[in-house]
Amino acid sequence: MRRYTLAIIGVLMLAVTGFAGNIYFNKRPTLWQNPDILIWTPESESPVDPKELCLSLKRNNPSIGEPKCRLFGEWERDSIAMHYAVWLKKNIDPKLNEEYLHIRHPALMNKVQLLEDNIVLYLADNGNTISVAIFDETSTNPKVAGSVTKTNDKIALGDEIASTFFAGKTKRRLSKEERQKMLEEPDDFYKEVPNFRAWAGISIGYSQAHIPLTPDDWTESHTKSQVRNYRITKDSVSLWNFIEDDDPLLSAYVGGIWYGFIGLELIYRFAKHSVKTDPRDSVYEELDHWDFYQHEIGLNAMFARSYNIKKWLDIDLFAFLGFQYSFFVEDIALKDEVDKPSKAYNVRIKFEEAYKGGLIGGGAQFVFFNHYGVGIRTGIASRGRDMYVDPTPDAAAAPTIIGGSTIDWFISLGLEYHWSL
Amino acid sequence: MVACILTGCGPSYHWSKSHPLYKQVPYSTLSITGTSNAFILTRSKWFAKKLEVAPESAQVQLTSYSRQVFLDEMRRAYPALQEIPDTAVSKFPEESQKLDDKVFIKGHFPEQGVSVKDTQGNIPQYILIVHEFIIGTDINREVFYDYDLIRQESAEKKTSKNLSAILSYTLWDNESQRPLFSAVDEIQRPIVKLTMEDLRAVAAEAAKKIRINLYEGVQK
Structure with a gap:
């Protein structure tokens, strides 16, 4: 019955619009x-x-x-x-x-x-x-x-x-x-792109070793690996063999853009990664915690395009390319009741003092009322060994550098404040 | 956009435009106008020398020859073709018409709501308005009709490879006063040794091109 009523209403509506x-x-x-x-x-x-x-x-x-x-x-x-x-x-x-x-x-x-x-x-x-x-x-x-x-x-x-x-x-x-x-009255949409626009922001995000849309087995060997006896892993080319890769990422940044087209951005990124100790290994019974704090400082070059959508909203789409230095600060402690650490503890792995790496990615900034911005960025970050060291004759005998090629993917959402000059 | 970047974004032109209501090619109801003033010969001195015509009368003599060939050829295609004096349409102000984002033709178009009459006072149904018919050597329609290129000066050249003609025209619906079909055509004919026959062939080719374009421009 209801179906018929609907059909009749439909026909009537058609008739009305046809008549109109x-x-x-x-x-x-x-x-x-x-x-x-x-x-x-x-x-x-x-x-x-x-x-x-x-x-x-x-x-x-x-x-x-x-x-x-x-x-x-x-x-x-x-x-x-x-x-x-x-x-x-x-x-x-x-x-x-x-x-x-x-x-x-x-x-x-x-x-x-x-x-x-x-x-x-x-x-x-x-x-x-x-x-x-x-x-x-x-x-x-x-x-x-x-x-x-x-x-x-x-x-x-x-x-x-x-x-x-x-x-x-x-x-x-x-x-x-x-x-x-x-x-x-002046036209609201008539606005010149400012010669220079600067911003400062903080963001929260997430990073992981696996890059979306790539095969799992590219990173699986690193992410599944664990550390035995404070130093033994399958491979040491990536830091993700030693420490957890999927962790929150905090960052702070200041940047500026000239003529709405080319810009620079100075960034600081922070993350805390725990060491992937093998739970089956009894040597870790003495250990309370073992983490690394990742501090990174980098500089990005940006290429942007501005869109003036509404009077109160500008959207900038951008791509960035930059470099960064990564520092891993160890935070390790034994349990209170342990007096003397094991021998393995004393000869545990040491990371390099600093790693050099690159950043590549893109994002968008949504600027409301010329000042208040929300930024979203995603990209790939790498950390590697210093490429400027000349190979020495005894390079083959030298110990390999831990984390010679460490790559991860990140995404972040930030709150920004913008100024135009 | 990406394809555009990859292929280098070469200019592409639409050299004709049809009205959405252009449904049928006129055959026995076509008239023609504009031909008395449309023909222009560029480099007339060069033509005079090559064709052994007096330089001072070359412009008049050669354009009227081309016009005659063109009209004869049009009459062969449209036996009932009526000629209407230029003044019937040229009395209206000159306007430009857009064919493409970059291509604009200039011409005289009858006023909206006013039907053009022929010398007997009849109202012809369809009129082919010839706006321009430029005869020269190695000329391209881009240089004449592209808004971006129109101010470019072409280099003075010693040798001429082609005899060229560029013509713009509009098929006018005289009953509803609307442009049914407008186009810019270009004809190139390699020069071996320039004779009057070349000039004749170019004018005949132009008439043939109009006939084909009017046919192909019909909106299905």
Whole structure:
């Protein structure tokens, strides 16, 4: 039963929309409150009665206020305007957009610009239908074109025109002074990109050794590895063989961008990684905790593109490329009851004093009201050994550097404050 | 965008534009106008020398020859072709029409709502308005119609490889007063030894191109 009701409602709705006339295109002209509607027609007699049309408008859209409707005699007596009106009658067509209905005569173009906030309602009798177009001062193309079914009942016709073309929100009409002020007001969207914009921010994020969208087995051997007897792992090329890789990442940064295009950013990143001690190894029974604090300082070069979306919102998309130094500070402690550490404890692994690495990635900054920003960044960071050391003859005999190539992926979300100079 | 970067973003042009309501090629109802003033010969001294014509009358003589060949060729394609004096359309102000983002043609178009009449006072249904017919050597339509290139001066050249013609035209629906089809065509003919036959062939080729383009421009 319910299904039938729905079907009937659907059919009725279709019937209503079918009855309500066709719109060929609608460029949403401003519908003013208490508008002056000027009826312009190439016919000898207007298809609608101005008074009835006004009443229809009030019935269909109460927010319209007190409309005034009259025949647009000035244009009906003007031969150039009448030529165009006759032309439009032949050319108004569902297939043609507003550009094809453009007013070409300069004299009529000038007249359109002098309409102020009056609405010109064009009506032409095309046999079974009445073609409708709406003009306003902002364009020499019609703003709306469409048609309604022709009836001799002028009240019904007025209702149909009102419901098809004059529904929607209305705006208060401006006074002469307000119009003048509007004309002189600067454009909100006209804004020069500042020569220099700086920001400072803090962010919270997450990093892991596995880079999304890459095969697991690229990193599995490192992430699954554990440390036995304080120093033994399968491999020592990556730090992730020794310490946990998936940890929160905190960072602070300051940066600046020139001409909204090229920028620099100084960053400090911090994370705490625990050593992956093998729980089966009894030597760790003496151990209370063993962690490494990762401190990183880096410099990024950025390339950005700004988008001015709203008056209060700018979006900058950027890519960055930089380098960083990583320092791993050990934090280790034995349990209180242990007096003397094991021999293995004393000869445990030591990381390099500093690692050099690179950063590559991209992100976006959303700047609200020119000052308050939210930044999102993602990328890949690496830490490696110093590439500037010349190989020595006994390089083969030298112990390998732990963490010669340590790569991780990170993502972070930051809060920023921006200044423009 | 990426494809654009990879391929180097070469300019691409649309040299014709059809009205959405251009549904049928006019055949027996076509008239033509604009031909008395459209023909222009560039480098007329060079042509005069090559074709052994008096330099002072070369412009008049050679353009009227090309015009005659062109009209004859058009009449062969459209036997009922009517010629309307240029003034019927050229009295209207000159306007530009956009074919492409970069390509604009200039011409005289009848006013909206006003039907053009021929000398007998009849209203022809379709009019082919020839805006420009430029004859020269090694000229390209890009240089004449691309908004970006229009101010470029071409280098003075000693040798000429091709005899060229560039023509712009509009098929005008005189009943509804709308441009049904507009195009810019370019014809290049290699010069071996320039003769009047080359000039004739270029004008005939232009007429043939118009016929093909009017046919291909129809909106299905």
